[in-house]
Amino acid sequence: MIAKIESPGGTEESSISLEEKYAYFPTPGTQFGKIPESPQVLISDTAIDKIVARIALESGALSTYVAGDGKILVGEDRYVNGAAAKRATVRARLQNKQAGWSNRYRKDAAHSARFSRRQARIHGEHLRGIGVRG
Numbered sequence: 001m002i003a004k005i006e007s008p009g010g011t012e013e014s015s016i017s018l019e020e021k022y023a024y025f026p027t028p029g030t031q032f033g034k035i036p037e038s039p040q041v042l043i044s045d046t047a048i049d050k051i052v053a054r055i056a057l058e059s060g061a062l063s064t065y066v067a068g069d070g071k072i073l074v075g076e077d078r079y080v081n082g083a084a085a086k087r088a089t090v091r092a093r094l095q096n097k098q099a100g101w102s103n104r105y106r107k108d109a110a111h112s113a114r115f116s117r118r119q120a121r122i123h124g125e126h127l128r129g130i131g132v133r134g
Contacts, residue, residue, distance in 0.1 A: 005044055013063035024072055026061030
């Protein structure tokens, strides 16, 4: 470990800018059955190992990804009520069995869904406004 940066709520899948100047951490970490309070992306300057900026989010984030043009994609977690989630899970299992998908394909599809157009938020404009451009 090179450095430790405090994040009381924990973090999820982080990423680093292409020039390795900034690291991006979605917080708070996901807790099953709980909707996160004040979800945000913490931006750390890797030279000084300190949080230099924060981006507020509308809903909890699972992962961050820095695109080739420097924009940050944030995979958000969508919360639904328990009954709807259970129906969606059962429906997905049925579709997987009917289509005969392999486990590998299901994992790839789930990963791609995290960065789908519907769920991804591009925060390049926010970063330009606070002077942190990846």
